[in-house]
Amino acid sequence: MPDTRPTAVLLNPRDLVVTAAQKLGFSVIVVGDPEAPLPGNAPEPVLRSPWITDVDQLVEQLRALDLPAPVSCFGFGELGCATSAVVNERLGWPGNPPEALAAFKDKARLRAEVGDRAGAPVAHVTCATEEELRPAVERIGFPCVVKPVDGTGSSGVRYLADREETERYLAALSFDTPHIVEEFLVGAEYSVEAVSSLEGHRILAITEKTTTGAPHFVETGHTLPVRLDPASEAAITDLVTGMLDAIGYRYGPSHTEVMLTEAGPRLIESHGRPGGDRISDLLVLALGEDVFAQMMTAVFGLPTPAAATRKQVAGIRYVTYDRTVPMPGISTELVASLPGVAETAITVAAGEQPPEVRRSADRHGFVVATGNTRDELETNLARAVRTLTAKA
Secondary structure, eight states, X not given: OOOOSOEEEEESOOHHHHHHHHHTTOEEEEEEOTTSOOOTTOOSSOEEOOTTTOHHHHHHXXXXXXXXXXXXXXXXXXXXXXXXXXXXXXXXXXXXXXXXXXHHHOHHXXXXXXXXXXXXXXXXXXXSSXXXXXXXXXXXXXXXXXXXXXXXXXXXXXXXXXXXXXXXXXXXXXXOSOEEEEEOOOSEEEEEEEEEXXXXXXXXXXXXXXXXXXXXXXXXXXXXXXXXXXXXXXXXXXXXXXXXXXXXXXXXXXXXXXXXXXXXXXXXXXXXXXXXXXXXXXXXXXXXXXXXXXXXXXXXXXXXXXXXXXXXXXXXXXXXXXXXXXXXXXXXXXXXXXXXXXXXXXXXXXXXXXXXXXSGGGOOEEEEEEESSHHHHHHHHHHHHHHXXXXX
8 A cells, every 4th residue: 555644855954853754654855965964863765965056956856756745845944944945846745935935035025025014114225236335324324234135143234333333344344145224123122933834823932032232133042932011912923924924924933033112013034944043942842832843734734733731931042252262171961960951062162262253153152941930941041051151
């Protein structure tokens, strides 16, 4: 009898993505680009493909497998989401339309397509050339924020306070992609984790974030879920669902950044993927919400797995080390054994000079923890951070 189980084609998946598909009873095909480490639970055989740079080759490799329906391709990172949408469209498999993922990737396009359907539009100017930046800054006024239209992880984000700072910024800028200049929003910044299906969009959690502040706004911590006043939560929900409807996003997780201003929430940017910085892990730890499983069941039209009954709070905090001395060798074993700690890591190799934190990839290490209350979480995180950064 033929195997009619759904087949999930997974692009450079983490271990927990493979586990989610296997728990659902799916057949799994892992596609790894030639440079990617494979997850430890990847079933054999693994399909090696330079899919990041050559989606045409990947499509032909998958077409040659002649996989029985139902089958869909899934990617959960910035590149993987966009590539999987193209693959599914070309092979006639279910999934998100490529146009929706293209809108997420291009910040200017997202603002143009959403318009006023997600709250008051943010004033912005798109610059295709470096020469357009200075007049765009003058048009938006100070202070303002400038960033690449396709940037991620705070890469290239810059706060400009005045003309003098603008001139310094332009003198040092290496312009290799269009940029967007936006009004600077004042308020409390949050991200909104949601999951979409043909039944609509469901808000999973509002996430509180901290950053380094100006000029680069690199994220230094996340906590979820947080509760706001009912009016603010309703307005944020309307903003996020309006934005997702406007671009035609159908399936799976999204991560939307909003600024809650005195006049209500404003859209900063959004992504058709789970939030980075282990936010998908925080959702599982705090609420039992597995966005990977939920996307896969939504695409195949299957019932959503029942969420675990969890009512905790989870968070991640990033740590920095002295940049004037080489990184010492640090063991994370003691930190990992502390109450509430779920994961900890140092991301700078021993002997290397810790970099200045100008983007997410520059951060030096992190701790993930849980607590039954916000106070307990903060106690657990503070203890872990102190232990991780204590001088040897």
